[in-house]
Amino acid sequence: MLTHQESQDEPTWLTIIRLLRWDKPAGRLILMIPALWAVFLACHGMPPAPLVGVIILGTLATSAAGCVINDLWDRDIDPQVERTRTRPLASRALSVRTGAVVAIVAMSCAGILALYLNPLSFWLCVAAIPAIVFYPTAKRVFPVPQLVLSIAWGFAVLISWSAAKSNLEPASWILWGAVVLWTLGFDTVYAMSDREDDQRIGINSSAIFFGKYAADAVGIFFIGTASLLAWLGVFMHLHWPFWVTLGITTIGWIWHYFRLKQEDLPKPVYGQIFRQNVWIGFVVLAGMISGLIW
Numbered sequence: 001m002l003t004h005q006e007s008q009d010e011p012t013w014l015t016i017i018r019l020l021r022w023d024k025p026a027g028r029l030i031l032m033i034p035a036l037w038a039v040f041l042a043c044h045g046m047p048p049a050p051l052v053g054v055i056i057l058g059t060l061a062t063s064a065a066g067c068v069i070n071d072l073w074d075r076d077i078d079p080q081v082e083r084t085r086t087r088p089l090a091s092r093a094l095s096v097r098t099g100a101v102v103a104i105v106a107m108s109c110a111g112i113l114a115l116y117l118n119p120l121s122f123w124l125c126v127a128a129i130p131a132i133v134f135y136p137t138a139k140r141v142f143p144v145p146q147l148v149l150s151i152a153w154g155f156a157v158l159i160s161w162s163a164a165k166s167n168l169e170p171a172s173w174i175l176w177g178a179v180v181l182w183t184l185g186f187d188t189v190y191a192m193s194d195r196e197d198d199q200r201i202g203i204n205s206s207a208i209f210f211g212k213y214a215a216d217a218v219g220i221f222f223i224g225t226a227s228l229l230a231w232l233g234v235f236m237h238l239h240w241p242f243w244v245t246l247g248i249t250t251i252g253w254i255w256h257y258f259r260l261k262q263e264d265l266p267k268p269v270y271g272q273i274f275r276q277n278v279w280i281g282f283v284v285l286a287g288m289i290s291g292l293i294w
Helices: 004-009 012-019 025-042 049-073 096-114 119-141 145-165 170-192 195-201 206-235 240-260 267-293
Strands: none
Touching: 012 049, 012 096, 025 049, 025 145, 025 170, 025 267, 049 096, 049 119, 049 145, 096 119, 119 145, 145 170, 145 206, 170 195, 170 206, 170 240, 170 267, 195 206, 206 240, 240 267
8 A cells, every 4th residue: 555655755656556456366356257258158168269359458448437436436435445545536636637648548449449249239339338437336325335336347258248249138137146156255255355444434234234144145146146047057157167167166155155154253364355357357267268179
């Protein structure tokens, strides 16, 4: 975490990197994973390289834009939260005007990449914009704002699948449901580290909504994710490598549940569990690809 003096001495380009959260790749990768799940499944394990490139760049641009938009909305709230008080807009290391310009550039890059896609995928990109732009306001008026984020994450599945197949199929909706539940799980974990600060300043989160049952809710979300992925495996006739990796990831999610049930869990553990879900996502991706082409 940067001190105030360090943030003042930091070059502007590095401060913009922090604004985009490119110094913290876990949050960027965890949006990329559902998009990669979708494109590899839709293309039976062998998607065109240019399409994969567009999807990777598109998720990077979109997640960057979402982070900046979130920080613009929360620039007066973030200074009151221990985890976020050194963010560039919260610490006033960057101006609101600079933040707005960066957000516009990031959204424009995502929009240009969307032009590569077919009409259905393009309009799904457009439909995702309200969820991205207004997610930060949800925490002020909606008791479970993580659901709004989960729906935004789910668009990664719909956009990528339709980009590969030009339509949406039953399998794509099963995967969408799995991603929504997975996102509810890992983002509730993420919110658990901020509960005291959020309650003090009057911000909603799923961690506050579920209260003492937050760990149980996360466990249900993760088991629901595993169940939908299993249904998807049966539906798409995925071979044994997928089932091996799904078994491994399910054990990982169960382990996360029991860690979250421990009393007086140190705050850094919540971040560790969040980051471990990135690796879990890539394990599932490897299983999907192997299960398709084995």
